[in-house]
Amino acid sequence: MKHPGSKTMLLLSLVIVLVAGIGLWLGLRSAGGPPPAVESITIATNTDYVGACPVMAAQSQGYFASHQLSVQLRPYSSGKQALDAVLSEKADMATVADIPVMFAALNGVPVQVISTIFRTGQDHGLVARRDHGINQGSDLKGKRIGVTLSTSGHFALEVFLNRQRLDTRDVQLRNYPPDGLLQALVNGEVDAVSGWDPFLTLIQERLGAAALRFPGKDIYESIYNMVAPTPYLQQHPQTVIRLLQALEQGAQFCRTKPAAAADLLPRLTPEGKAALLAEWPSHHFGLELDQSLLLVLEDQSRWAIKGRLSPVNTVPNFLDYIYVDGMKAVSPAEVTIIN
Structure with missing residues (x-):
């Protein structure tokens, strides 16, 4: 014969387990926290x-x-x-x-x-105009080069010139914003430009066969x-x-x-x-x-x-x-x- 309080004890145990489970769920939920505000x-x-x-x-x-x-x-x-x-x-x-x-x-x-x-x-380099007498890197001596000063295009240009045994005293630098380089070269204001893509590729496409690109690989x-x-x-x-x-x-x-x-x-x-x-x-x-x-x-x-x-x-x-x-x-x- 079961003790009269056994049913009560069983119900009490179930309530404790249920409360503990709810507490655990709430604890895990609060630990994760609400999603951050946008x-x-x-x-x-x-x-x-x-x-x-x-x-x-x-x-x-x-x-x-x-x-x-x-x-x-x-x-x-x-x-x-x-x-x-x-x-x-x-x-x-x-x-x-x-x-x-x-x-x-x-x-x-x-x-x-x-x-x-x-x-x-692969994205930096120079584009020069062949019809301005530039067919190799050393031909840049004395030429006007468009560049955005104090940018990576400026740094890459100086490294490239050093590879040609030239420096900025051997060329004439002209300062343009990156999106102004194309028009400067097309208008003949400069003989070459130094910069990065997509501007260099757009310049190549615009000039066609007159464009000579010097890639920046191994330079910058x-x-x-x-x-x-x-x-x-x-x-x-x-x-x-x-x-x-x-x-x-x-x-x-x-x-x-x-x-x-x-x-x-x-x-x-x-x-x-x-x-x-x-x-x-x-x-x-x-x-x-x-x-x-x-x-x-x-x-x-x-x-x-x-x-x-x-x-x-x-x-x-x-x-x-x-x-x-x-x-x-x-x-x-x-x-x-x-x-």
Whole structure:
């Protein structure tokens, strides 16, 4: 015969188990927390440049939105302009090559690289006019060369001239914005231009047989980065993590779907797209913070100091201009910077 209180004890046990289960469920739910609020970010970037593909893919494929980010892209034709937009508070972040980062550090501007998103050795170079007597690199001596000063196009030009046993004293430099180089060369204001794609390819197409391109391979490797002001990064660490997660998805899209990725570049002609896709395997889309970035920035700062492009005469500590926390949270294996 069962004890009269056995049913009561059984019911009490069931209630305890049920309450414990509900408590565990609520605890797990609260540990996960509610989804983060949607945050608005404005990114200044060159929407015509292949290196911005991870950004545009993250936007077009909804990766930003899936990480609770509402992103507005503001187009600029150079990283220098994009960084200026951030510094004038027209944007929160910018995509830039290494040169603008170097100049920001020389000038003590509090910005930091969040991650490199793209590398290539194929997008810089020079285009010269054959009908201006230029058939080889040494023919540039005494010629007028259009370039956007204090940019990667300027740095690549000086390296190229050094390979020809020339320097900037042997040529006449003319300063133009990146999207002004084509017209300057077509109008005959200059004999050659130094810059990057898509502008160089558009110039080649416009000049046709009169164009002679000197590629930048083995002269300059573009290291394209996402940067933001240091105060912003200190105030929005979780936003940076979500941004990097979306960019990682965008970079994978660019790696695995080149034709669809190339369609994201609005100014590509059919000929330009074919040329770009042929070069696609040489492009590296992916997030990283590599020690080589620091070495490049140091070399470039010595170039800028030697050329008196900055009033500063001391190489800065570029570790102060790298933000590692976001990448260590998202992809720690890709952080090889020694700090």
